[in-house]
Each structure stands twice: as C-alpha cells, then as structure tokens.
Amino acid sequence: MSEKKKEDKASIKISPKLLELLRKFQEVELEDVDIEIGDLEFWVQPAVAVPPPPKVVAPPPPKVKPTTILEEAFIPPIEEYPGSVLEVKLVVIGGATSPAFYMFENPPSHPPTVTLDVFDMKVPLPKAIRMHVEDVMEDTAAWAKLAVDKFGAEMVTVHLVSTDPLIKDTSPVDASKTIEEVLQAVDVPLIVGGCGDPKKDAAVFKKVSEVAQGERVVLSSLTLDMAEAGILDDVANAAKDNGHVVLAFTALELNQAKELNRRLYEFLPKDSVVMDLTTAALGYGLEYSFTIHERARIAALMGDQELQHPVLSGTTNSWAAREAWLKMGPKWEPRVLRGPIWETVTALVLLLAGVDLFMMMHPAAVKTMKEVVRQLMSTGKAKSEKIADWVTVKI
C-alpha cells in the first residue's frame, strides 16, 4: 500500500472515533459540568492521526568513541489533516490547513489580521493608550481614521458601548448613524461591537445590518444568551439578508462554541461565522485561552466541522491585567512599556495558538504584531552566522 493510501485509511478511521468521543463528552457535560475540563483534555489527540512512525532504533552501547561527526538526516515531521479551516471574506481570514505557522507543513493561507478598537463615546482608558487617542475620543469617525491612517489598522472595530441601557441607552437608529459615519470615513472592513446586553444588542445589530447592507461588517457578538432569549434568529437573519458576518462568542467552552455554531448554521452560510472563544489577559487566564485555541484548531484540522471557523481574539482584554497599568514601584517601570508589552505578549502567544483576527489597541503592540506576522509568514531567511558566536559578543 502506498504511503498516501495508508494515510487516507487512517483519516477515515478517525472521524467516527472523534464523533464518538464528542458524543460521550456531551453526555458527561449534562451530568456534571465540573468533570468536563478534566475529560476534555483527551478530546482530540493529534497523535491519533500519525501514521506509524519510522522506527528510530536506540543506538547500541558505545564500543569505540566516534572520531568524526556521525552524519544523520533530518526529516521534517509532516502530517496530513482530514480537515481545514473555512475562509471568511472580509479581508480574507482563516483557511488554515495546519496548526499555526507550521511553515514546514503548510504555511497559513492568509496572514492573521489586526483590527483596532474605537468607541462611540469617551471611555476610561489606561494612560498608555489614552495618550495616543486623546484628541479623537469624542469623534468616532476621526478615531477610526486615525486607527487606519496612523496605526495601520487592517480593520476597525466600533464598540457601540453607549447603547448600554445602563450607560446612555443610545437608540439603534443613532447607533447606526455612527456606523454610517465610520463607513464614510474609512475604507477597511468593520466590526460592529455591541454593549453586551443581549436584547439591546439584537435590536442594534438588526438596524445596523440594514443600514450597512452589503458592507459585510462583522456583528460582535452573537451569543447563546440571545438564543435563550429567543432573539438569535432575528439577528442571524438580518445578518444573512444584508450580507454580513457574525462573531459567535462563547466563554472558554468548546461544546458551547459548537452548540452556538449549530444554531447559526440554521440561518447563515458557514463562511459567515467567526468564533470568539474568549481572550483572558496574561496573568488572568491567558493559559485557558491559549489551550482552548490550540484544542479548537487541532480539532478543526482533525475534521470537526463545527470548529472549522476562523477565530478572533479580543486581545485588548490584556489591559484588564493590573500589571498592564498599575503603578508598581521603580523596579517595574516604565508603565508606558509594561502596558503595551502585556498586550503584545498576549497577542503573540495566541498568534501561535492559531488566532486569525486580533482586536488590539496600543500602537506599539499593533506595530510589533504586524511585524512579527510578516516575519513568520516566510522561512529560509535565517542568517545563522549572525548568532554563531553569540556567547562572545559584547552587548
């Protein structure tokens, strides 16, 4: 049997096994939510798909010490995956056919993208960020323009926080006007963020969908809470009728992410769904986000169709960490670097976990992110002579 055929056979075997595993865990979940995380670790093992490896026989006990280097080959450990991640057209994101930046296997189909946050009212921001946007905080369109022209945003996220009934309760009509102004001001795809109140968000998203017809904005976000309140259908339909994309938000729980996606499939084409699996800040749960993104991506590649969507990270959440903004004494200064490095590290570890789209804020973090993505997108540029003698270099 050829190698290729063997692997095909292997992949056919996996899918039922995977489904069986998933079914099992969904049952467990109903009984006891606490068990779930412990059990989920066995969810999808990339090792399952590995064709029997070429045997490396342990070297026999040394008889004669070698006098010259014993030449060995290196074979890149390439695997094949039954699944891949869907592409969603905004600027195109997603399309992964391997874990993130496994350049030796399959390079990313599209480079990960950065969207910058702007708000529809003056909001409290850490000083390190505020100093860069102070002049535009009361003009959403100008803020968006600054994000694109000066900070290199590839997309812009407009957070309609003022629509919150507990803040200004801005009406859907007025909120839509803000979106129209931003659409006029910038020429990049938009994400439209709600306030988090399911009912209000549904009303705002419906109105915005109509006003922005054909602009293919991303509605951020649709949740299981909306489904529970019976208002998901309306919003999803509005998105579909007007050609938009939805962000499916769940809180660090893959079974919920799958459930929400299943609900959305009833209304929307699959290439109009992006997932937000929740980004916790470095020091405040980033490891949960990192691991859930790795798991989700591997599951998608192994053939779990309900997870084959590009993923978004609300990386700006990194500023919720006190270490990003708190005055901590001279040892930990300057804060103007500590804050943005917090956002940068949060972004970059999630980049390696497979995130496709990053909501960010600090100009230095955005700049680093774009630069690292550019560097990671191509291999073979290493100049090893540069570090060949690093131990003796004076710094």
Added chain:
Amino acid sequence: MTEREIKKSIKELSPIDVYMLLPKTNCKDCGEANCMAFATKVVNREISIEQCPPILEKEYEEAYKKLQEILAPAIKEITIGTGNHAVKIGGKLVMYRHEFTYHNPTPIAIEVTDEMPEEKLLEKVKTVENFSYNYIGREVNLDMIAVRSTSNDPTTFKSVMEKVAGATMLPLVLCTFNPNVMEAGLVTVRDRRPLIYAATKDNWKDMAELSLMYDCPLTVFAPNNLKLLRSLAKTLIEYGVENLVLDPGTLTDEGLSDTINNFTMVRRNACNKEDKLLAFPLIGTPITAWIGEKAPEEMLAWKEAYVASMLMSRYADLLIMHSLDGWVQLPTVIWRFNIYTDPRKPVAVESGLRVFGEPDENSPLLLTTNYALTYFTVEADIKSAKLNCYLLVVDTEGISVESAVAGRYLTAEKTADTIKKSGIEQKVKHKHLIIPGMAARLSGEIEDLTGWRVLVGPRDSSGIPKLLNEKWPPKEE
C-alpha cells in the same frame, strides 16, 4: 510485542497498565489504600513509582525496569545544579498542553560576562537572586545565572567563575565555545553540576570529554541546522554523553520564523515520531535579540521580552536572557507560571461566602465573581493586607467582573440570591455591601432589590485596604 506496543502514549496509559506490574500485595507502604489507588496516582504523575518500597527490591527488578520504561517522558529530564539548588528541565510527556500538564517550568537564566566590572557583575547576580513578584499569592522568581566568556581567556573566566560561585547558589550555565576556557570554569564549579554551553561541529569532541570528566550536562548548538543537530546528538550519545540539551539557535527578526519552526519540528519529532536523537530539552536564547542590532536599548529589550514568551509557548525548556528590567521579566515569569499549571484546573471557583481572618458583626462584606483568576487575585490582596472580612463570591459562570457585568452574568438578581443563600444577614449587623468598581453601574439596581446600601469599591482589588481605611465603617445616614 514491539516496543511501540509496550510503550503506550502517555495519554493511553491506564492505571491497569501500571497495576499489572506492581507487587499487588496492597501492603500500603506507599501510604495509599491499595495498589490500584497507587497505580492511579502514578499514571496521573502525582506520585513517583519509587514511592513503592517493594518494587525497588531485587525480586521485582524486571517489573521496575518495565515500569520505568512505560512511564518515561517523551523528553528526557535533565538536572542542572545540585541538592536544594538543582533545577530540572525537560521531562515533558506531551507536545500540547491540553494533552497533559507540562512538567518542569522553564527556568530563566540571566546572563553575565567575565569582562563585566566586578561591582556590576555582583550587583546583577544579586538582582537576579532578589527578583521576586507576588502573583495571586505565589512568589515568582528568576532561576539561574549564565556566565559568558567574552574574554575568551581561561584565567579571566576562572577568576570570574570563582566570584559568581561565591556570590550565589543558583544553578549555572557556562558559556564558551573554547574548551580550554570551559575547563578553567568547570574546574572551579565542578561540584555545582553546571550546564556546559556548548558543543558545536568544531569543538564537540573536547566538550564531550569535559562533559564526561566533570559529569555535567552538555548543550548541543547547531544554529538553524537540524541535520547537524541530529548528527551531533547521535555522535555525542555514541561518545557516551547521556545528558544533552538542544539549541537549534534563536534568531529574532527575519530568522524568527525558522526558529519557531525548528523548535516545533524538534519537539514533534521527539513526542510523536519517537526520534530519540531529539528527545532532549530545548534551550532558547532570547538574548540574541541584543546581537548585531543598532537600536535603542528598550527596543532590544522589548524584542527579547516577546521572543521569550513565544519560545516558551513553542517548547523552550530553558531560556537565557540579558535584560533584567522588571517590565521585561514580569510578563515572562507570569506566562511561564501560567502555562505550567494543570490545564484541568477549573476556570471557576465555588460560589458562596468566604471568611478571612476573624471578622465580627461589624466587619465589611465584599463582593466578587467566581472566575478563578479574579477570585485568587482578590483573595491574595485580602490576605496580604491581613483583613478581617467576608467575601461574597457570586456565580458568574467563571466570567470576570467587567465581562460579567456587560454580559449580565453579574446582576442585581444574582447578587440578591447569593446574599440570601449565604446566611450573611445573620453574621453581620450592618447592611453595607462593597462591590467592585467595575460593577459600579449595578449599584442602584442592587440597592433597590436587596435593601443593602452599596459602597463602590476600587476598580482593582489592590485598592481594597485603602478603601477600608478611608470609608469603613461607613457613616450612617
């Protein structure tokens, strides 16, 4: 049975596999109820097989050998340093964190050189030793000193090694490609079991001899050349060196992609392809961000900081770094702490009432969510200020305060419900509830629904002691 069949993947290993090889006498000498309970703990890596006294006896020699084999990690565990000051690196069982908890948190070695002025050298060593940050009630530290010979002079290196060894008990990395310089250093600190950095294609034979003579682990350095890395590993193993550490080279900037790929390929080969030549810990050197670049220092430190976290996410088992700046090391040590936690640890803690210190009927009542990291942060702040108080933990389904308020996971209804169930109304005689600053907009609703007066606390729990100092007890209106 083939070797493949015997050595099940760590994820497939069941307690039965271990149990079958145990004495099965239920002697309880290990402290467990029976052999099956012991086997379960062994599989979960909560107890080592050596805790079973009978298995170490001659009678079970073969079973013990088999157990060691089936329990061996994919990546060899290497010890650097001795006694209480030793660090272990590697020992990884799996490639991905969700498969099994990562073992042996990546030690961070801070670099000094043998040409630094003595005062600066000792000051840097001391700063490394004293580096400490209290993170959710746990102390995080830096771990090792790496001494580079920039002089390339044996006498100079020897004398500096004496000074460093005299100044710190932290485990050491000796960095030079010159075997004569290396030996001068090793002679001085031979009893400290330092890591030798490094064997290359040019000096491997001399370095192998030193590694064997001084019984110290040896790094193999083959920058951006995995074929050479494997060849050198093979050669050194044949030479008799068992404790290797692999350095495929760390290139920042344009080489970053190759670096990340090299680390990933090495680890996948070791974990999933049974490549014994690459089944050793990986060493990353973010310090190379400082090499050959003309840029402001903070730009280089910035690069070093993010490369460190990226390499830790992609399998570095040891890091050598230059910058000691707090803003560089803080994200690094916290990310290290984070990814080495048990991935099965729940995101949420139990809701309900927590008691701190010895509160009485006049003590303050605070409120937070049941997101684990929020809770531990608040808990650590209360404990470090030695406050006597009650803390009401609302079930927000493991969501932090700000998101919980926005997403309606933290509401006046839930707060009222938690107050009622907690029995706090029988424990205090006041009716003042302190809520997080980020939940300020719920004040009115909570007051209306519960009849409790709301005192809005700080946006960050570090401000709780100050708030209580200034506003507790509250003035009755």
